[in-house]
Amino acid sequence: MSNQISFRILEDIARDLSSEMVCFPTFLDITFRVRTALKKPDLTIEQLGTLVSAEPLMSTKIIRLANSAAMNRSGRVIADLNRAIARVGMEAVRSVSFAVAMEQLLNSKKMAPFEALSRRLWEHSMHVAALSRVLARRLTKISPDEAMFAGLVHDIGVFYLLSRAANFPDLIADPAELHQLLVQWHADIGHALLAAMGLPEELLTVVQEHELEHVFDTVGTLAEVLFVANRLANVQHGWRDDAYSAPPDAAVVAQLFAADELEPLLAESADDVASLKAALGGQA
Template sequence: MTNAVTFKILEDIARDLSSDEITFPTFLDITFQVRSALKDPNLSVEQLAKLVGAEPLMSAKIIRMSNSVALNPSGREIADVKSAIVRVGMEAVRTVSFAVAMEQLLKSKQMQPFENLSQRLWEHTSHVAALCRVLARKLAKINGDEAMFSGLVHDLGVFYLMSRAANFPELVNDKAELHALLVGWHDNIGHALLSALGSPESVLEAVRDHETDREISTVSNLSDVLYVANKIANRSSCWRDPELDGAVDTSVLDTLFDAETLAEIIDESEEEVQSLKAALGG
C-alpha cells in the first residue's frame, strides 16, 4: 500500500518539475523573491536591504551572520541591514533566504510528525554549510559564499519530500518506507528543484553528486568540498536513522587525511562552524 503512495508522490513531483511553469512550494516563496531580485544587474544594496528588511527573520539572520566570528574578525558589531549586507555580500542574502525558508518549514504545523527527523536534518544542514565555507577557504581556495550556499541546499530534496509526504498519513506512519524515499531520492529531486530555480551549474553538480561515493585525493573544487563536508558532518550530526539505514560510510576521510590532519581541520574550524551554524539556524 505504502509503495503505491511513494510512487504517487514521485509521479506528482516528476510532473511538477517537468512542467513549463513550476509552482514552487510555499516555503520557497521568499527565496524566489530574493532570487528574482538578485538577477537584476542594477540592483542596489539599498533596494536589497529594503526587501530583506520587510522580512524580520531574514533581517535578524543577515545581521547575525555579519557579526559572526567567521565574517567579523575585527569584532566591530553591525546593527542595521544595509551595513550587514555590505559586510557579508549580496550573494550571501541568497543563502540566508534559503535558511529562513527551510527553518520555517521545519517549524510549521505540517511538519510536526517529523519533529525528531527535522531537528536532525537542520543540525546536519547547518553543520555542512559551515564546514563547506571552512573547507573552501582552507583547502580548495574557492568562493566560500558559493560553497556555504551549496552546503545549505545540498539536502533541499529532503525538505521538499518531507513537505509532500506530510499530506499522506500512511507514509508518515511507515517510517521505513519514508526513510527509503528520503534517502533514495533527495539528491536527484534537490538537483531538479535547484535547476528550476536557476542555480549555477557548479552548485547543481555538487548537489547531484554529494551522496555518490568516490575516491578523491585532494579537495580542489566545489563538488569535493561538499562531498567532504557532508562526510565530516555525518560523523557527528547525521540526519539518517542508523536503525533504518545503517551507518553512513565515511571511510574516505581516513584515506584523504591522516587522523592528525583531520583532527586539526575539525579543531581549527570548530569556532567558525559554531559561529556560522548559530547565524544560519539561531
Template sequence: MNASQESDADKRGQALSAQRFQMVKDIANELASGDVVFPTSFDAAFRLRQALQDPELPIARISSIVSLEPLVATKLLQLANSALYQARGAPAVDLKAAITRLGIKLVRTTALAIAMRQLMRSKDLAIFSDLATALWKHSLKTAAATRALASVHTRINQDEALLAGLVHDLGAFYMLYRAAQYPELCVRPDSMRFLIMQWHESIGVSLLGALGMPEEIVNATIDHDQPRPAPETIQTLADIVYIGNILAGTHFEWLHQEVNPNAGEIELYRKRFADLLPEIESDAQEMQTVFS
C-alpha cells in the first residue's frame, strides 16, 4: 500500500470511528429526551400494545381495538390455531375466540412481535438484512426458550417470560435501524457487529424503559449477555432470560458465528436442559411461521 492509499484508509477509518461515536451519542440523547424514533409500521403496532395496557378491558373492546390493525388480527388468529396454543376442540374461527384463547398479555406481545418484524423488513434495514434476519431468528428462539423454561421450571408466567425473551435484544434492532442514517456505517455493515457488541445491552435497557415496558421486563434484560454464576434453581425472570439466551444458541450467536456452540458454560446448560431443546426448536420454528 502506497502513502496515498494509507492516507485514504486512515481517513476512512477516522470517518467510521467518528460516525460510530456520533451514532451512540445521538441515541443516548434521544433516549434521555424520550424522543425515540421508529418507522411508522413499528409505531402503529406499538401504539396498539399501549392501548391494550388495561388488564380489565373486556374481550369485545379488545377485539374492536385489534380489528383496526388487520395484520395483527390475522396473526392472532393464526397464533391461536397454531401448535403453540391450540386447545383441544374446535379451532378459533373469529378474533374474539382467538383473544379468549390467548389472553391479553399474549395479544400485547403479538402486537410487539409484529412491530419488530415490520421493523426488520423496513427499507432502512435493507443494508443490514443478514444481521437483522439472524437477530430476528435469535429473538424468536430465545422467546421460545424463555417460555419453555418458565413453564417447566418455575411458576413465572410463561407469557411474561416469552415477552422478555422476545425483546431482550431490542436495543440491537434499534441500533441497526439508526445506523442506516450514517453513511460510513452503511457501507461497512460488518462494523456494526463491534458497535452492537459494546452497546446493545445498555441501549436496550434504556429503550425498553422509554417505551414504557413493565419494570420487571426491563430489569430482566440487564446484562443478559454477561457471564454469571449458574443458578442451581431458576428463580427470577432475569435467570430465565440469561439461560434462554444461551439455549437459543450462544451468547451473540448471531454475531459470533465462530463461537463453538458446545463450549464451556454453553455445553453445561444445553446438557442440563436437554429435555427442552426439541420443544424450543419446534416452538421457534412455529413462531417463525406465524410471524413471517
C-alpha cells in the first residue's frame, strides 16, 4: 500500500488544527476544561474542586496522588478532595486530567486494533512523567509538576494520530506504514495540538524537539530533563515496535552520568516512579 492514507490523515489534522474553531478530540475534553479553569488568576481550590468532583475518576486519582509516596512524605492519609488538591497543587491537577483522558481513550472500543501499541505508549508516558519529575526535583530548579506534565504530554501526538488512524481500516492493516507515520509526525502533531490548546511556548518547543539529539554536560533545563527521561524510559519501556525500529540508544545518557552516579539516582527514584505510576495509571 502507498502512503496515500497517511497523507489523508495528515491533511485532515492540518485542516482541523489550523481552523479558527478547533474541534478538540473527545478524549481531551477533561484536560481542556481543567486548562481553561487554571487560566483564571483568581481560581480557588474550592472552585477547582467543584469542577474536578464532577469527574469521579479524576477525583479518585487526585486523592490517590496526594497519598502517594512521591507527594505525601508524612504518610498522613488524605480523603478530602480539596485537601488533596491543596497537597498536590493546582498544576498537578492538569497532569491528572490528562491521565484520565488518556485512560478513557485507551479503554475506548476504537482503540482495540492498537491495544498492544497503545498500552506500551501509556506505560512509556508514565515512566517518562515520573522520571521527569524525579530528575527535575533532584537536579534542577524546575517545578517537578511542570516536568511531570511535560513527560505525560510529550507523546500526545502519537495518541492523537492513533485516535485518527482508527478510522482508516487500510492503515490498521498496515502496521509498518502506521509505525512510520507515528514516528515521523508525532512530535510536530503534538506541538500543533498543544498550541491549539493554548499551552506555553516553552512546553510546545520541548514537546516538538524531544526526539532531537541534544548536546549538554549537565541537566538543567526542561528540554534536557525530558530528553534524558525519554531516553532512560526507552531502554526498557519504549513504545516503538522492535520490528520497525532500531534498538534505543542510551549512549547520551551514559555520557551524562557515570555508572556510579546513574544507578543510585535510579534506585533513589524507584519509589517515586512506582508511586506516580500507581496514582496516575491503571484503573481507579
